[in-house]
């Protein structure tokens with residue numbers, strides 16, 4: 001009698017079956033645990049949906065001032081341009097620009113420039129938002145990573161960046177409010 005139990009134990013088969021079963025059930029739990037967050041991540045979270053568009057109140061931004069707002073994880077520069085900044089953006093012949101684009105095509109209202117604050121070279125955030133920042137040779141933004149200079153329309157003028165700062169999709173929802181996205 002002891003033989004049959006002993007034979008099974010020394011044979012090892014039932015023990016292996018048990019181990020296989022345990023391993024299989026752990027694997028099933030493991031797949032379930034991994035699958036849930038993955039499926040959950042496919043649904044846009046409510047806070048992400050909320051950030052799909054961002055509203056900016058322009059009223060407090062005085063002439064010459066700029067603010068940075070975060071939109072979809074990226075900085076957006078909103079600058080209230082002075083008359084001199086607008087003139088300087090418009091007096092350069094478009095054909096001389098590395099990435100030719102007239103200033104008028106990059107703004108919806110002359111005094112408001114809205115661009116992504118991401119250098120088109122390798123993605124650094126250019127300087128020029130604070131009054132004490134370096135703004136480069138053209139009065140817009142300066143990317144210190146490799147020395148790209150942007151003008152007051154956010155266009156690349158000098159340095160390795162290949163393209164102008166991107167203008168995101170946005171709309172004026174009133175005279176003093178924009179919605180980005």
Ligand code: FES
Pocket residue numbers: 119120121122123124143144145146147148159160161
């Ligand atoms: S990342 Fe801006 S110049 Fe290289």
